[in-house]
Amino acid sequence: MENSWQNKESVEFEDDTVFTWPTLVVKEFLAAIFVMVGLLFYSFFVNAPLGELADPSQAENPAKAPWYFAGLQEQLVYFDPWFAGVVLPSIIVVGLILLPYLDNNPKGNGYITFKERKFAIPVFVSGYVFWYLLVYVGTVLRGPFWTFFWPWQEWTHDFPTPSPLINLSLPVGIAVLIGFYAAGFAIPLLLFKNFFRSLGVIRYALTMGLLLTMIGTAGKVFLRLVFDIKYIIVTPWINL
Amino acid sequence: MKDPNSEKKFKDSVNDIWRSVFRHGYTDTPRNRVLQIISNVWLHLHPARVREHGTKLRFTWCMGGITFFIFLVEVITGVLLMFYYTPDVNKAFADTIDLMYTVPFGRLMRNVHRWGAHAMVITVSVHMFRVFITGSYKPPRRFNWVMGVFLLVITFLLSFTGYLLPWDQLGYWAITVGMNMGGATPFLGHEGPFSQLLGITASNDIRFSLVGGTTIAAPALLRAYVWHCVAIPVIAVALMMVHFWRIRKDGGISGRL
Ligand code: HEM
Numbered sequence: 001m002e003n004s005w006q007n008k009e010s011v012e013f014e015d016d017t018v019f020t021w022p023t024l025v026v027k028e029f030l031a032a033i034f035v036m037v038g039l040l041f042y043s044f045f046v047n048a049p050l051g052e053l054a055d056p057s058q059a060e061n062p063a064k065a066p067w068y069f070a071g072l073q074e075q076l077v078y079f080d081p082w083f084a085g086v087v088l089p090s091i092i093v094v095g096l097i098l099l100p101y102l103d104n105n106p107k108g109n110g111y112i113t114f115k116e117r118k119f120a121i122p123v124f125v126s127g128y129v130f131w132y133l134l135v136y137v138g139t140v141l142r143g144p145f146w147t148f149f150w151p152w153q154e155w156t157h158d159f160p161t162p163s164p165l166i167n168l169s170l171p172v173g174i175a176v177l178i179g180f181y182a183a184g185f186a187i188p189l190l191l192f193k194n195f196f197r198s199l200g201v202i203r204y205a206l207t208m209g210l211l212l213t214m215i216g217t218a219g220k221v222f223l224r225l226v227f228d229i230k231y232i233i234v235t236p237w238i239n240l
Numbered sequence: 241m242k243d244p245n246s247e248k249k250f251k252d253s254v255n256d257i258w259r260s261v262f263r264h265g266y267t268d269t270p271r272n273r274v275l276q277i278i279s280n281v282w283l284h285l286h287p288a289r290v291r292e293h294g295t296k297l298r299f300t301w302c303m304g305g306i307t308f309f310i311f312l313v314e315v316i317t318g319v320l321l322m323f324y325y326t327p328d329v330n331k332a333f334a335d336t337i338d339l340m341y342t343v344p345f346g347r348l349m350r351n352v353h354r355w356g357a358h359a360m361v362i363t364v365s366v367h368m369f370r371v372f373i374t375g376s377y378k379p380p381r382r383f384n385w386v387m388g389v390f391l392l393v394i395t396f397l398l399s400f401t402g403y404l405l406p407w408d409q410l411g412y413w414a415i416t417v418g419m420n421m422g423g424a425t426p427f428l429g430h431e432g433p434f435s436q437l438l439g440i441t442a443s444n445d446i447r448f449s450l451v452g453g454t455t456i457a458a459p460a461l462l463r464a465y466v467w468h469c470v471a472i473p474v475i476a477v478a479l480m481m482v483h484f485w486r487i488r489k490d491g492g493i494s495g496r497l
Pocket residue numbers: 300301302303304305306307308311364367368371374376377381384385386387388389391392395480483487492493494495
């Protein structure tokens with residue numbers, strides 16, 4: 001029906017393209033209208049938040065970063081600010097930039113497939129979910145003094161004193177850290193030789209380095225929640 | 241629509257209105273469909289023809305396009321807000337209150353601007369997710385993904401710098417949290433590891449350069465304002481120009497080869 005004129009004018013297209021006008025332009029136009037209406041509608045009924053006048057002497061408790069950074073703020077529970085606020089986000093950004101150069105799997109280019117990308121998809125999706133999980137915890141589940149509250153619990157100021165935290169001694173900590181990365185680099189090398197061969201040394205090192213850092217970040221959250229471990233590495237200059 | 245001629249009748253009546261405005265009709269021919277795109281300065285961002293699957297909502301989720309649209313909405317509402325807002329610690333909060341309660345449509349403008357900013361952060365991250373899931377970052381689009389990552393960071397920074405502007409408790413302490421993290425940058429922040437090695441103190445570190453002082457005060461507000469209203473939007477536009485241009489150069493929307 002839409003292409004009925006094609007016969008008349010005997011214009012034949014062999015490819016799978018359609019005219020941008022109107023096929024695509026109409027959809028963009030509709031999308032714009034829907035977004036605009038939705039935004040206006042929402043804004044009509046819900047006011048943007050506005051606190052009291054800023055008062056440098058009266059700290060908010062809890063003082064929360066905007067939600068999209070609340071995941072990083074949540075990481076402050078588990079890491080020192082230099083890592084949670086600076087190094088971790090930098091690693092994420094660098095990792096995202098490197099991603100197309102590390103993933104040299106030619107399959108799944110321009111279509112959705114899980115079968116042909118069994119490594120890339122789970123890794124990226126878990127990172128993505130991890131990020132939003134942290135955002136959720138940081139925005140919704142943290143109350144005064146960044147104490148954890150379930151959504152159905154009321155925010156109070158008298159919560160049980162958290163159990164004391166322990167640090168690993170330096171030799172143990174270094175052994176844990178090196179052991180973690182060494183095992184992480186070695187195990188795929190032994191189990192998935194093709195994985196290594198298809199990536200080459202440099203891509204493999206970067207991919208695994210980034211992946212292990214992501215797993216390690218989650219791992220430290222686990223160590224803290226389950227074993228009350230605050231730092232793995234304690235030195236006079238830097239704690240991790 | 242039982243009448244077999246109903247479609248024609250409908251088109252004729254639309255054409256009648258069209259002609260009253262543009263003084264000549266629109267005949268639906270391939271030539272005119274192409275001309276609609278290539279002789280329109282805005283639409284010629286598009287190629288005249290696109291691969292059919294690329295126009296499908298289920299492929300792009302329209303998330304890049306919607307992100308761009310929200311950016312335009314933010315520019316327009318942002319300019320309107322700038323007419324009333326003064327980046328001065330003694331005025332900013334009162335101006336925001338005025339916008340909410342006395343300026344005609346001020347509240348709507350502010351709400352749209354704020355919710356739009358949140359929406360844009362969401363749509364850009366969903367867009368990134370889509371591009372990943374469809375494997376569209378693979379050659380030849382690797383570099384456009386990199387441009388995208390910069391745009392992602394820029395979107396976060398746009399939102400973040402705007403958060404301080406109302407000069408309320410929420411924004412003030414959020415920025416304080418953020419800037420304290422900046423002060424913990426290794427080597428370059430006065431509370432970061434190894435900064436003593438470089439002689440970094442609270443008054444010459446990276447945090448100082450971001451907020452123009454050792455605490456969040458008037459210079460920080462001005463800096464946030466200039467970054468938010470001028471510098472970052474200009475960078476964002478520049479990056480988007482590259483991003484869109486590369487989509488075309490990389491062969492249009494990705495798809496099975
Ligand atoms: C302000 C932010 C952004 C805007 C306005 C934007 C806009 C767009 C638009 C309009 C498209 C066309 C297809 C579509 O709508 O999906 C597109 C495609 C693309 N975007 Fe973005 N984008 C932004 C951020 C990003 C980010 C964060 C990434 C990835 C990290 C990215 C990577 C890409 C790639 C690789 C394509 C080509 C996809 C394909 O050919 O299938 N963009 N972008």
